Amino acid sequence: MRTAPLDPLSRTFAALADPTRRGILARLTQGPANVGDLAEPYDMTFAAVSKHLRVLQDAGLVTRGRDAQYRPALLDAAPMKAASAWIDDYRRFWEHSFAALDAYLTTTQNKEQES
Amino acid sequence: MRTAPLDPLSRTFAALADPTRRGILARLTQGPANVGDLAEPYDMTFAAVSKHLRVLQDAGLVTRGRDAQYRPALLDAAPMKAASAWIDDYRRFWEHSFAALDAYLTTTQNKEQES
DNA sequence: CTTGTATTCAACTAAGTGGTTGAGTAGACT
DNA sequence: AGTCTACTCAACCACTTAGTTGAATACAAG
Numbered sequence: 001m002r003t004a005p006l007d008p009l010s011r012t013f014a015a016l017a018d019p020t021r022r023g024i025l026a027r028l029t030q031g032p033a034n035v036g037d038l039a040e041p042y043d044m045t046f047a048a049v050s051k052h053l054r055v056l057q058d059a060g061l062v063t064r065g066r067d068a069q070y071r072p073a074l075l076d077a078a079p080m081k082a083a084s085a086w087i088d089d090y091r092r093f094w095e096h097s098f099a100a101l102d103a104y105l106t107t108t109q110n111k112e113q114e115s
Numbered sequence: 116m117r118t119a120p121l122d123p124l125s126r127t128f129a130a131l132a133d134p135t136r137r138g139i140l141a142r143l144t145q146g147p148a149n150v151g152d153l154a155e156p157y158d159m160t161f162a163a164v165s166k167h168l169r170v171l172q173d174a175g176l177v178t179r180g181r182d183a184q185y186r187p188a189l190l191d192a193a194p195m196k197a198a199s200a201w202i203d204d205y206r207r208f209w210e211h212s213f214a215a216l217d218a219y220l221t222t223t224q225n226k227e228q229e230s
Numbered sequence: 231c232t233t234g235t236a237t238t239c240a241a242c243t244a245a246g247t248g249g250t251t252g253a254g255t256a257g258a259c260t
Numbered sequence: 261a262g263t264c265t266a267c268t269c270a271a272c273c274a275c276t277t278a279g280t281t282g283a284a285t286a287c288a289a290g
Contacts, residue, residue, distance in 0.1 A: 007134060009134075009137075010132050010133060010134055010137075011132075013128050013129075013131040013132035014128075014129070014132035016128040016201075017121075017125050017126075017128035017129035017132055018125060018247090018248085019124075019125055020248090022124075022125075022201070025205070029205070029208065034266075034267085035266070035267060035268095036265090036266065036267085044248090044249070044250090045249080045250070045251085046266080046267065046268090047249085047250075047251085047267085047268075047269085048248070048249055048250080050267065050268060050269095051247090051248075051249085051268095052248085054268095055247090066256095066257095068256090068257060068258065068265095068266090069256065069257050069258070069264095069265055069266045070257095070265095070266065070267085071266080071267065071268090075205075075208060076208075077205040077206075077208035077209040078209050080205050080206075080208075080209055081209045083202060084199065084202045084203070084206070086131075086137070087131075087195050087198060087199045087202070089144075090140070090144070090190075090192040090195050091192075091195075091199070093144065093190060093191075093192035093195075094192040094193050094195055094196045133277095133278085135278090149237085150237060150238090151235090151236065151237085159278090159279070159280090160279080160280070160281085161236080161237065161238085162238070162239085162279085162281085163278070163279055163280080165237065165238060165239095166238095166277090166278075166279080167278085169238095170277090181286095181287095183235095183236090183286090183287060183288065184234095184235060184236045184237070184286065184287050184288070185235095185236065185237085185287095186236080186237065186238085
């Protein structure tokens with residue numbers, strides 16, 4: 001029932017939600033790699049890895065080049081910036097255990113003062 | 116073809132990959148809310164929101180209470196800590212534009228020095 | 231005890247995902 | 261030209277997901 005294409009932030013999170021894709025990204029921090037290299041650690045076909053690469057590319061996390069027969073993939077972490085910023089808004093809620101409840105109680109108190 | 120249940124990090128990212136769920140979490144930073152409150156901004160049924168809440172709960176991002184007929188949801192941002200830490204490993208790659216390529220060239224240079 | 235309110239459950243649907251296989255394309259090497 | 265290597269495409273399959281509708285549950289309040 002999905003109609004509109006996903007927003008970039010959703011695409012980023014969705015791309016990161018698969019362990020294989022996170023593994024591919026980790027590998028790419030070491031530098032560009034072609035599909036064969038990237039597929040090597042996984043028990044799956046080249047085609048499957050190629051599809052994962054496509055998802056990463058659509059999320060903007062990977063760019064592809066051309067070097068003879070090879071299509072090297074290159075990491076582009078830029079989209080993670082927005083993801084990191086989004087999560088960061090919640091930092092105080094995990095650093096300070098009961099921050100959510102605190103916020104609630106504060107709000108409640110304010111409301112009661114208003115009425 | 117999925118067999119094993121998702122690891123916690125994948126579950127967290129998957130939960131965050133939906134704009135409705137991110138909206139619900141944002142709302143919950145203001146304090147606990149019941150399903151009716153959470154559903155109000157969205158053009159969808161209570162049941163749909165209830166399902167989103169279930170996903171968030173399975174990801175550990177939300178806990179549920181009981182208050183008469185109401186099942187208030189409470190934010191628990193703890194799982195975001197790991198997600199944030201994971202992304203943080205890539206920070207240098209978006210802060211420093213060509214970090215990935217730099218890393219590659221450095222690696223290449225080292226290899227050439229070795230041989 | 232009936233009714234209203236808040237929420238979940240079960241069954242269903244349409245579309246998306248992660249994988250496969252087999253055929254097709256692109257460039258390199260004789 | 262023909263073949264090898266590296267990859268992508270298309271079709272397919274099983275499973276998941278995001279939504280729906282309608283019935284069921286849980287508690288509150290007459």
